[in-house]
Amino acid sequence: MLMVLLLIWMKKFKWCVHGNHDSGGGIMAFRFTDLVRATKNFSEKLGGGGFGSVYKGVLNDSTSIAVKRLDRACQGEKQFRAEVSSVGLIQHINIVKLIGFCSEGDKRLLVYEHMPNGSLDGHLFKKSNANGDILNWNTRFQITLGIARGLSYLHQSCRQCIIHCDIKPENILLDASFVPKIADFGLAALVGRDFSRILTTFRGTVGYLAPEWLSGNAITPKIDVYSFGMVLLEIISGTRNSSGNTRNNYSAKFFPVQAIYKLHGGDVQSLVDPNLHGDFNLEEVERVCKVACWCIQDNEFDRPTMGEMVRVLEGLQEIDMPPMPRQLAAMTEQYV
Known part of the structure; x- marks a missing residue:
């Protein structure tokens, strides 16, 4: 059901769940419970900003990730849409890779590749x-x-x-x-x-x-x-x-x-x-x-x-x- 809603939502905003030919696939839709587990209940904070905080996590395949958990305010929703629509399909060595996201109820999270040397x-x-x-x-x-x-x-x-x-x-x-x-x-x-x-x-x-x-x-x-x-x-x-x-x-x-x-x-x-x-x-x-x-x-x-x-x-x-x-x-x- 989540994927069906995702497809409808992306179609509405003219987004696509598939990346370009170089990406070998598109961004993933995560369940909130998956990200809670991956981040050990958001225990390791990497940083934060005006829209929310970023936490370190590890996926089941041992891929290190950075999970941005957005605030529930309306501005957080705008940021969520801006990030998914702009960076979701980009494959470039100098652009951070968006692996996936979570959109459940009022929960908005973005899952990025983890950068070990920080900012x-x-x-x-x-x-x-x-x-x-x-x-x-x-x-x-x-x-x-x-x-x-x-x-x-x-x-x-x-x-x-x-x-x-x-x-x-x-x-x-x-x-x-x-x-x-x-x-x-x-x-x-x-x-x-x-x-x-x-x-x-x-x-x-x-x-x-x-x-x-x-x-x-x-x-x-x-x-x-x-x-x-x-x-x-x-x-x-x-x-x-x-x-x-x-x-x-x-x-x-x-x-x-x-x-x-x-x-x-x-x-x-x-x-x-x-x-x-x-x-x-x-x-x-x-x-x-x-x-x-x-x-x-x-x-x-x-x-x-x-x-x-x-x-x-x-x-x-x-x-x-x-x-x-x-x-x-x-x-x-x-x-x-």
Whole structure:
């Protein structure tokens, strides 16, 4: 009966229970009791967010899983539908794999592949502990390239353009080999190929929001490009872009201001995480910094597409020096 209801529900929202030819099948419908057993009654919490909590589990075939248990609020239902509709059929190395879900009564759960190295923020920002290894530059560069490829796939290669709407280090998961996988599609918006913009009441995370979204304008995939640029700057520095919320001398605390200022001055090496002790590829750092500064341009039309940024990061396309965004320029006037 559950599968019949699932088929009706997916047909209503134009979803399909079968994946593409590469997936060898579709997503699975789990019973709630199965997930209670798999997670040992949700005993090992991996993390949480605004919509619910994530727990570690193991299926009968010994597959490790991450189970997202959504809150019962209406917003949780919206997130549930957004995640299943956007990521349910995607098979890409840089997109987290949705294994299945549970929809019983008011219970909404999503079952994902488990990422043993957690999220990117845990490796970038939580340093100075005895067991925590610093991500080396090569790993950071490969993570950068992987995120770019994943976003390019979402924007340009899916049947419908998928705008993630909340790209940030917390939503980039790392597998056992530190391959990055974009996760948490609860705010995602699907845009038909005949439409260039979409209105949404959802908002992402402060610090990664593009200017046009803050102004209430309809959004395009360029909001993900902006967020990607902000994430790249944090990958370079190993710290949050904003080191504090104080208004006094805020420009000196906002890393993107320093980044484009140093880039124009030919001093990108001073931007790199000091924990790397100078062990990095300067040409790659400059390339990533240029990409980041193009991505955070005020005008969305000045930002490149993710496909273009993949080619630049792969060294297949040259990139000019980015101009100083007007909003950052206002901060730079006070920079010392």
